[in-house]
Amino acid sequence: MRETSPTVTGRVLACFHDEWEVALSGGDIIRCRIRGRQFTKLPDGRKPVVPGDLVELSLLRDGSCVIERVLPRETVLSRLLPGRRRPAEQIIISNVKQLVTVASLGAPSLNRRLLDRFLIISEVAELHSVVVFNKTDLVPEKEWRPAAAAYEDAGYEVIPTSATNGTNVDRLASVLAGTFSVLAGPSGAGKSSLLNIIRPGLGLRVKEVSKKSGKGKHATTNVTVFRIGDGTLVADTPGFRELGFWRIRPSELDYLFPEFRDHIARCRFRGCSHSHEPDCAIKEAVETGALNAARYDSYLRLLEELKEGA
Numbered sequence: 001m002r003e004t005s006p007t008v009t010g011r012v013l014a015c016f017h018d019e020w021e022v023a024l025s026g027g028d029i030i031r032c033r034i035r036g037r038q039f040t041k042l043p044d045g046r047k048p049v050v051p052g053d054l055v056e057l058s059l060l061r062d063g064s065c066v067i068e069r070v071l072p073r074e075t076v077l078s079r080l081l082p083g084r085r086r087p088a089e090q091i092i093i094s095n096v097k098q099l100v101t102v103a104s105l106g107a108p109s110l111n112r113r114l115l116d117r118f119l120i121i122s123e124v125a126e127l128h129s130v131v132v133f134n135k136t137d138l139v140p141e142k143e144w145r146p147a148a149a150a151y152e153d154a155g156y157e158v159i160p161t162s163a164t165n166g167t168n169v170d171r172l173a174s175v176l177a178g179t180f181s182v183l184a185g186p187s188g189a190g191k192s193s194l195l196n197i198i199r200p201g202l203g204l205r206v207k208e209v210s211k212k213s214g215k216g217k218h219a220t221t222n223v224t225v226f227r228i229g230d231g232t233l234v235a236d237t238p239g240f241r242e243l244g245f246w247r248i249r250p251s252e253l254d255y256l257f258p259e260f261r262d263h264i265a266r267c268r269f270r271g272c273s274h275s276h277e278p279d280c281a282i283k284e285a286v287e288t289g290a291l292n293a294a295r296y297d298s299y300l301r302l303l304e305e306l307k308e309g310a
């Protein structure tokens with residue numbers, strides 16, 4: 001006789017050491033394990049089930065639940081698992097449609113390289129990307145406007161916000177409405193603070209930024225999915241210190257800068273790396289100002305990094 005009842009489906013909200021928090025299709029939120037101890041961890045410590053996953057579970061006689069199967073993932077947002085000798089993929093979250101990168105304009109100051117890294121992993125995952133410039137209360141607009149323009153010219157919507165005085169928080173809320181988004185960005189940027197305003201009662205922990213280092217203190221420690229409205233899911237993430245790329249070839253990096261795409265075909269050489277070749281349409285566009293020089297600089301640095309790793 002089977003010990004289990006028919007399966008139910010659910011959405012994984014968060015992962016803990018060897019337990020997963022799952023929202024069942026009926027609405028209940030439960031903690032459960034995975035069928036078979038050998039699946040609890042992959043050999044290098046990665047999780048076989050990640051936040052965002054849709055799963056099938058069995059309800060056991062004793063009232064507990066086990067995850068039997070992960071349904072095919074529509075999207076995966078990945079990075080290189082840090083601190084490993086052998087490269088491995090860490091899936092940050094699955095099934096999201098949109099990445100909202102929250103950058104801090106001051107305390108900590110704007111880190112455009114890290115922002116570019118988030119945008120690239122979003123392009124790889126084929127997600128819609130929105131950029132939030134938070135803490136507008138700390139920095140005058142004339143100082144951040146050129147950076148905002150660079151991302152707008154690249155095709156990204158930029159939302160300047162302040163969690164302190166509420167600027168544009170309603171605009172961010174409307175961008176989140178009706179879809180599944182993930183908020184990412186450095187520690188201390190204000191991801192949890194913004195979500196706390198959008199959904200009072202969420203009560204996410206926030207921590208003031210260290211005065212000494214100017215860095216966030218990692219208030220959020222786990223990727224967690226919240227349902228904040230009908231059809232609206234949003235995930236809060238810890239600020240990642242490192243965002244290494246998982247399986248990006250140097251030759252495909254140019255395509256991951258969306259504003260480069262229209263120019264690439266006009267380079268003299270196919271497979272132009274836009275670094276040293278003559279008659280390069282990207283370099284020409286940077287010289288005329290049609291492409292942003294800081295984004296191009298980011299491209300060159302990341303290209304070198306990918307070549308070294310290749």
Ligand SMILES: Nc1nc2c(ncn2[C@@H]2O[C@H](COP(=O)(O)OP(=O)(O)OP(=O)(O)O)[C@@H](O)[C@H]2O)c(=O)[nH]1
Pocket residue numbers: 134135136137138161162163164165185186187188189190191192193194205206207208209216217218219220221237238239240
């Ligand atoms: N001045 C100002 N401070 C803000 C703003 N948004 C957040 N903060 C402060 O910045 C600090 C960090 O905010 P958090 O919401 O914890 O940042 P986080 O991005 O969630 O950080 P992690 O969870 O560590 O990744 C807190 O002291 C917040 O009060 C803002 O718009 N303006």
Ligand SMILES: [Mg+2]
Pocket residue numbers: 191192193205206219220236237238239
């Ligand atoms: Mg947080």
Ligand SMILES: [Zn+2]
Pocket residue numbers: 267268272273274275277279280281282283
């Ligand atoms: Zn070129």
